[in-house]
Amino acid sequence: ETGVTQSPTHLIKTRGQQVTLRCSSQSGHNTVSWYQQALGQGPQFIFQYYREEENGRGNFPPRFSGLQFPNYSSELNVNALELDDSALYLCASSSRGRGDNEQFFGPGTRLTVL
Amino acid sequence: GESVGLHLPTLSVQEGDNSIINCAYSNSASDYFIWYKQESGKGPQFIIDIRSNMDKRQGQRVTVLLNKTVKHLSLQIAATQPGDSAVYFCAEINSSGGYNKLIFGAGTRLAVHP
Numbered sequence: 001e002t003g004v005t006q007s008p009t010h011l012i013k014t015r016g017q018q019v020t021l022r023c024s025s026q027s028g029h030n031t032v033s034w035y036q037q038a039l040g041q042g043p044q045f046i047f048q049y050y051r052e053e054e055n056g057r058g059n060f061p062p063r064f065s066g067l068q069f070p071n072y073s074s075e076l077n078v079n080a081l082e083l084d085d086s087a088l089y090l091c092a093s094s095s096r097g098r099g100d101n102e103q104f105f106g107p108g109t110r111l112t113v114l
Numbered sequence: 115g116e117s118v119g120l121h122l123p124t125l126s127v128q129e130g131d132n133s134i135i136n137c138a139y140s141n142s143a144s145d146y147f148i149w150y151k152q153e154s155g156k157g158p159q160f161i162i163d164i165r166s167n168m169d170k171r172q173g174q175r176v177t178v179l180l181n182k183t184v185k186h187l188s189l190q191i192a193a194t195q196p197g198d199s200a201v202y203f204c205a206e207i208n209s210s211g212g213y214n215k216l217i218f219g220a221g222t223r224l225a226v227h228p
Contacts, residue, residue, distance in 0.1 A: 002157070033215065042203050042218030043158065056213040090157050094214070101146055101207055101214060105157030 002026060004093050004106035012112045013081050021076045021109045025093030032074040033103060034066060037088040049074050050096055078111075086113045126225045133191040135222045137204035142185060146207040148216070149178060149189045153200045161189070161202075191224075199226045 003026035013019050025032050031050045035043035045058035049068035063079040072093070078085055088110050092103035127133050139147070145166040150158035162173045164180050164187075171178050177190040187204050201221040208215050 002159075004157070035216075035218075040220070042205075042220050043216070045215045045217070048213055048215060050213070056211045056215055058215070092157075092216075096213075101163065102148070102160055103214075103216060105150075105159070107155070107157050 002093075002104035002106065004091060004104050006089075006091055006106040006109050008109060009107070010110045010112075012114065014114050015081055015083060017081050017113075018077065018079045019081060019111060021078075021089050021091075021111070022073065023076070023091035023093075023106055024073045025091075026104050029093035029095045029104070030072050031094045031096045032068055032072065033092045033094070034074070034076050035090040035092065036060070037090055037108070039087070043090055046076070081113045083113050086111060123220070124223045124225065126227060127194050129194060129196060129226055129228050131194055133189075133194045133198070133224060133226075135189045135191075135202050135204075135224065137187040137189075137219055139185050139187060139204070139206050141206060141208070141217075142182070144206045144208070147178070147180065147187055148205045148207070149176075149187075150203045150205060150218075151198075151200045152203065152221070158203060194224075194226050196226050196228065199224055 005024045007022045033048040034046040037043040048056040052068045065077045067075045088108040090108045092105045094103045148163040149161040152158045164171045164178045175192045179188045203221045205216040205218045
């Protein structure tokens, strides 16, 4: 176990709805990255948060947004859900400034959009 | 765009045999690579990493080989066990934005038969 937790485990939404996913980083880690993993594919980088600010973003539209809190936990928000948003959403924590090449992943949240 | 991909989508081996999983990458400037193992219902788990100034690194039952000339990476698992059955991803660290993001390939499923 990595010490990274995510909630909820599973979620079912309908098109057009909004969703919030949560992640608690491993103790001592100050950076959280979010990834989207479609079925049968590798994870795709969404964005990264450090010191409560987004400091990097992949090729995802603005309806994907996030937050990081003072305790380094993080949220991923997706507005106006589309069918293609159905995926496993993974968060990974790391420690910037202490050789943060290794990112520790949580178990993911499985989102199904109907 | 930059990508990390895999040659074989599925690999079936007999228990006790050695397994070799291959990966090709396209960004010649990458200087850090990681292999992850993902079991069903779990997030990716770090297996082993290698820097670009190395061509081989060994762990417990695993060896990663890096050939920068042909931009090829491989993961060798010795004496494969049923518990090794999972999807394996190679990932590249991209630091071009001043932060570390992982670029994953599509993955190879390893099936170990008794």
